[in-house]
Amino acid sequence: MSKSVFYHAGCPVCVSAEHDIVNLIGANNVEVVHIGENRGRIAEAEGKGVKSVPALVTPAGHVLHINFGASMADVKG
Amino acid sequence: MSKSVFYHAGCPVCVSAEHDIVNLIGANNVEVVHIGENRGRIAEAEGKGVKSVPALVTPAGHVLHINFGASMADVKG
Numbered sequence: 001m002s003k004s005v006f007y008h009a010g011c012p013v014c015v016s017a018e019h020d021i022v023n024l025i026g027a028n029n030v031e032v033v034h035i036g037e038n039r040g041r042i043a044e045a046e047g048k049g050v051k052s053v054p055a056l057v058t059p060a061g062h063v064l065h066i067n068f069g070a071s072m073a074d075v076k077g
Numbered sequence: 078m079s080k081s082v083f084y085h086a087g088c089p090v091c092v093s094a095e096h097d098i099v100n101l102i103g104a105n106n107v108e109v110v111h112i113g114e115n116r117g118r119i120a121e122a123e124g125k126g127v128k129s130v131p132a133l134v135t136p137a138g139h140v141l142h143i144n145f146g147a148s149m150a151d152v153k154g
């Protein structure tokens with residue numbers, strides 16, 4: 001199975017959701033990307049349909065927006 | 078590991094998220110509850126902090142609201 005990608009921006013909601021997702025699907029099955037620090041990947045996330053963080057993009061390309069930490073506009077600042 | 082519980086109300090957003098979650102964490106690790114049909118469990122979901130569906134409650138009791146299908150008020154009608 002290819003990996004899911006979890007996009008976040010370091011916010012408290014993001015960190016909590018990250019722990020839950022890693023526990024649920026396993027650290028080996030998810031790449032965690034901090035788009036606040038790794039800003040080169042903001043466009044990648046937006047291209048996949050990520051509207052807010054935290055969000056999980058499944059191997060099938062589906063976007064699961066989990067709770068609500070920050071909009072992409074907030075992340076871009 | 079105790080199971081997670083996925084609460085939904087049969088909406089298209091719910092069904093799509095259900096497929097994604099089952100694929101990610103395994104059908105054996107999640108109980109799927111349709112609170113539109115199984116209305117006796119609405120209070121249970123609300124008691125766990127579910128504000129909208131679809132939502133996944135982890136074994137640790139954390140609520141992950143996934144995308145947005147319907148508010149609990151909508152479900153209660």
